[in-house]
Amino acid sequence: MNWNDITHTMQPVITYAVEALIGALALYVLQAVGRVLPKVKAAYEARTTASQREALHKIALEAFAFAETTWKDTGGPSKLSAAMGYVSKRLREVGIAITPEEIEAAVHHAWLTFNPDKKDPK
Template identity: 45%
Template sequence: MHNDWGAFMTALANHLLELIFAVLVAYAVSLRNRFTAWLNARTTAAQRETLHKLATEAAALAESMMGGGAGALKLDKAIKYVSDRAATLGIKVSEQSIRAAIEKAVLDYKAQIKGGTAVAKTEQ
């Protein structure tokens, strides 16, 4: 009988250890998923910040190179500049997002020139 009790306790201890291990693995997976989501969100925010900086550079470059007028041509040059620089930095972004960032940079610039306040920085 004593031998049966020892076998029962050994089996119970093994099952408890398996259960604890399973809970720890599930917790580790949960932490990994949360960390991955956090990292992806930070990367996206950093990429958006870089996109806005590139758009401001592109708008200033197009304006200084081409002066007044030729808006469509300036926009095309600015889009190409941002697209090329973003690709060099390993940032994948759509042309629509690039155009939106450039348009915002131009609006901010015009607001500053006219003595108004710049458009508030977009939410990230």
């Protein structure tokens, strides 16, 4: 028996072993991805939420300034309504969906930021 006969005889065994090894490696990689993917998704969602919150607060500050300058001769409820309308419109434009309560809280936060000595924004 010469070397060519041995390699010809062993070729199917070697091919089968390599395919089994590749299959096992692929299974390991898929399991690793399956374990890491939920963590990556949670981190992405947390970051998205954080960036949305940051955008909300920046827009609320803009809305507060808008309401204070545009509605300076009217009372608090009118200003609050105008500011909330501004925030709602801007958030829709950038594709962020937030509840009216969260918008109102952000506007109140903006009000308190500019009026730290006052307690009730209404």
